[in-house]
Amino acid sequence: MAKIKSIEELKKLREDLERGITARSQTSTRIIIGMGTCGIAAGAREVLQAVMKELDARKIEANVETTSCIGMCAQEPLVDIVQAGKTRVTYGNIKPAMVPRLIEEHLVGGRLVQDWVIARLEPEGIR
């Protein structure tokens, strides 16, 4: 019985959301969270949840992705924010409680949270 109810719910979701798809898929903002063993051990799964929750609450469109270890294990959880034409920023030692400020200042305000930045990649090349 639960299965049938689930399928009904999914059909409804499909109807509701299908309309919005083409309008939505054009965001160039990518938020990339390290999910290697180091990241997972440091709490990256919870950071991922916090990012989703914050984006949902603010109704911000962004592509949230996970990536494997990039070699800066001691600074995990790592969160990269990539936006077309802008500096690619890697934030380190991110905890779920830090996510609201990160989204607010970087995505909404367009300013880096300098204290938390551990790497930057300028659009034209490496600084």
Add this chain to the structure above:
Amino acid sequence: MLELSLHILDVLENAVEAGAKRIELNIIEDRVQDTMRIEAKDNGRGMSRELCERVLDPFVTTRTTRRVGLGLPLLAAAARRCEGDLSVESEPGRGARVEATFRRSHLDRAPLGDMASTLLAVLLADPPVDVAYTHQVDGRRFEFDSAQVRAELGEVPLSQAPVRKWIERTVREGEESLRQTRPMERTEKREAEF
């Protein structure tokens, strides 16, 4: 890791990195036998026998960023500390199978934890990966197959907020229903000992 679901997330991420399109994840808990078995089978590129034999060595890894791969050794340690073990089987081109066993009631056996979050994190992968998840506690079984969800949703991606919330709720409710499995009666326990 604090929860077994984090080890599971790690193993699933390995499968994603191996190019898997589909992962079968089975958790089987048997309270009479007092065992817990976690099995992940993927259809990624697989490993040579040579790599398979060395893969529990923390200094063996396929990644290039560091010369350390702790995921499987940590899971092996977690299983062995609970009178269980870890086995890794694979053939090139035939995917891999990882199985961790535990004595279920062992004091050091970490809780399974938040499976909904673990599944959601993996279902975000691009290109998409499907997870066929079953969790059984004695006679009760919960099944969740992301491929079925994708089939129902058509072009709507799983990353859409309402879909993610549906997945989270469905998995949490399913896991919750397994916890309702009634506690073993004393007589059942005694019979199990014989």
